[in-house]
Amino acid sequence: xSNPSIDGPRLGARLRFAGLLAVAVAFYVLCLHVAQVDFxxxxxxLPRLANWAARAWPPDLSELSTLLVRAAETVxxxxxxxxxxxxxxxxxxxxxxRNVTPSPLLNVPARALLNVLRGIDSFVFALIFVxxxxxxxxxxxxxxxxxxxxxxxKLWAESIETVEPGPIEAATMxxxxxxxxxxxxxxxxxxxxxxxxTLYFWEWSIRASxxxxxxxxxxxxxxxxxxxDLLAFDRVLTILLIVLAMVTAIxxxxxRLRRRLV
Amino acid sequence: xxxxxEARDLRKTYGARRALDGVSLAIQPGEVVAxxxxxxxxxxxxxxCLTRLVEPDxxxxxxxxxxxxxxxGRELATARRDIGVVFQQFNLVRRLSARDNVLAGRLxxxxxxxxxxxxxxxxxxxxxxxxxxxxxxxxxxxxxADTLSGGQQQRVAIARAIAQQSRILLxxxxxxxxxxxxxxAILELMRGLAKxxxxxxLCTLHQPHLAERFADRILSMSAxxxxxxxxxxx
Numbered sequence: 010x011s012n013p014s015i016d017g018p019r020l021g022a023r024l025r026f027a028g029l030l031a032v033a034v035a036f037y038v039l040c041l042h043v044a045q046v047d048f049x050x051x052x053x054x055l056p057r058l059a060n061w062a063a064r065a066w067p068p069d070l071s072e073l074s075t076l077l078v079r080a081a082e083t084v085x086x087x088x089x090x091x092x093x094x095x096x097x098x099x100x101x102x103x104x105x106x107r108n109v110t111p112s113p114l115l116n117v118p119a120r121a122l123l124n125v126l127r128g129i130d131s132f133v134f135a136l137i138f139v140x141x142x143x144x145x146x147x148x149x150x151x152x153x154x155x156x157x158x159x160x161x162x163k164l165w166a167e168s169i170e171t172v173e174p175g176p177i178e179a180a181t182m183x184x185x186x187x188x189x190x191x192x193x194x195x196x197x198x199x200x201x202x203x204x205x206x207t208l209y210f211w212e213w214s215i216r217a218s219x220x221x222x223x224x225x226x227x228x229x230x231x232x233x234x235x236x237x238d239l240l241a242f243d244r245v246l247t248i249l250l251i252v253l254a255m256v257t258a259i260x261x262x263x264x265r266l267r268r269r270l271v
Numbered sequence: 272x273x274x275x276x277e278a279r280d281l282r283k284t285y286g287a288r289r290a291l292d293g294v295s296l297a298i299q300p301g302e303v304v305a306x307x308x309x310x311x312x313x314x315x316x317x318x319x320c321l322t323r324l325v326e327p328d329x330x331x332x333x334x335x336x337x338x339x340x341x342x343x344g345r346e347l348a349t350a351r352r353d354i355g356v357v358f359q360q361f362n363l364v365r366r367l368s369a370r371d372n373v374l375a376g377r378l379x380x381x382x383x384x385x386x387x388x389x390x391x392x393x394x395x396x397x398x399x400x401x402x403x404x405x406x407x408x409x410x411x412x413x414x415x416a417d418t419l420s421g422g423q424q425q426r427v428a429i430a431r432a433i434a435q436q437s438r439i440l441l442x443x444x445x446x447x448x449x450x451x452x453x454x455x456a457i458l459e460l461m462r463g464l465a466k467x468x469x470x471x472x473l474c475t476l477h478q479p480h481l482a483e484r485f486a487d488r489i490l491s492m493s494a495x496x497x498x499x500x501x502x503x504x505x
């Protein structure tokens with residue numbers, strides 16, 4: 010046997026780890042139960058899925074022009090929603106970033122607001138806005154804007170917090186006001202990273218917008234839901250191909266733009 | 272004659288460490304004073320307290336006879352216009368041109384909309400160009416700050432203080448990141464400004480031979496106190 014004074018704490022650490030592991034396993038088993046995971050059901054449903062997949066080919070291209078207009082609606086929703094989100098994000102991130110906030114008293118509520126906006130998905134916001142402003146892409150724009158505002162402002166604030174304090178201190182000593190200092194010493198330094206974050210969320214918002222139609226907020230998602238409801242799987246396949254092409258193209262454009270920024 | 276800047280019994284502690292343990296000094300217009308000390312002697316804390324980038328725990332700071340420590344917000348900003356600063360790490364806005372960095376010295380007197388649009392008036396632009404010419408950078412007006420050499424960046428910082436029309440230049444280890452020849456050129460530039468325009472220069476240094484060559488007066492710091500004040504042997 011080895012020395013207990015060495016073994017003692019090591020044994021304690023092992024026991025604690027084993028305890029944590031047991032808790033984690035129990036939690037996971039509970040989740041499996043609550044989520045009603047039942048592979049037998051999947052097994053029995055497989056023939057139906059296979060049948061649908063078979064009926065999806067060849068894709069139905071008869072309404073291609075309508076579907077492309079709906080896809081354009083999705084891109085527009087994501088783009089306008091992201092831009093509105095960025096406009097909301099700008100003032101809030103300046104309050105939320107600890108190194109430029111005018112007061113710690115504003116810092117905490119600003120962060121709380123961001124967490125609320127970020128915590129509620131654009132899908133949920135869109136659901137509410139459909140009730141408020143009616144069916145159509147504008148509800149989607151508002152939904153994307155609010156969720157994007159929270160996410161963009163949070164990442165912007167984090168990016169601003171990593172900036173070197175030196176240039177801001179130097180600008181402070183010119184006697185300039187806070188807003189002038191932010192414009193002159195902060196914005197030029199962080200502009201590439203803020204733009205890169207915005208592009209990333211533009212991509213993200215367009216992907217999120219593809220499903221907003223399910224709650225009636227316009228775009229290709231609406232066609233997707235209608236087609237599934239009608240069991241028109243050849244049309245579903247066309248829509249999925251359009252979504253795939255659209256998302257791939259947007260990702261490529263955004264990635265290329267972001268590379269040029271860094 | 273009223274000193275342009277005077278400090279009395281400044282104290283600052285970080286935890287148990289006394290960074291400033293009762294520092295008093297005074298500097299007249301046109302005078303060049305070096306604060307000489309090893310790293311950890313408290314000279315950077317002194318610089319940061321005199322600019323109020325750090326609040327001293329106790330003491331008095333008089334800028335042209337007026338107390339600096341009581342000021343807040345807009346009043347503090349207005350008082351700071353009289354203080355030009357030069358840092359060891361230059362602290363320029365890297366992605367702006369040399370002239371834009373010098374124009375920072377005009378921020379306080381430029382209307383907000385002009386700053387937001389980065390559309391400075393003719394007078395400010397001309398002053399910035401003249402300031403850069405005065406420090407020998409007339410050929411680098413539009414060069415991005417992060418592509419300038421260390422010595423050039425420090426010249427830009429000095430030009431910013433000229434454009435700001437500050438009455439005192441506070442420099443914290445302005446030549447510690449520069450090679451010896453460039454260091455001497457920068458110190459001579461600051462000394463020349465003091466003697467030609469009445470700018471007061473207070474400069475922290477850690478190399479005695481530079482302080483002796485450059486300053487009218489040397490204050491030696493150690494352990495947060497001014498241990499000795501000597502007129503430099505010119």
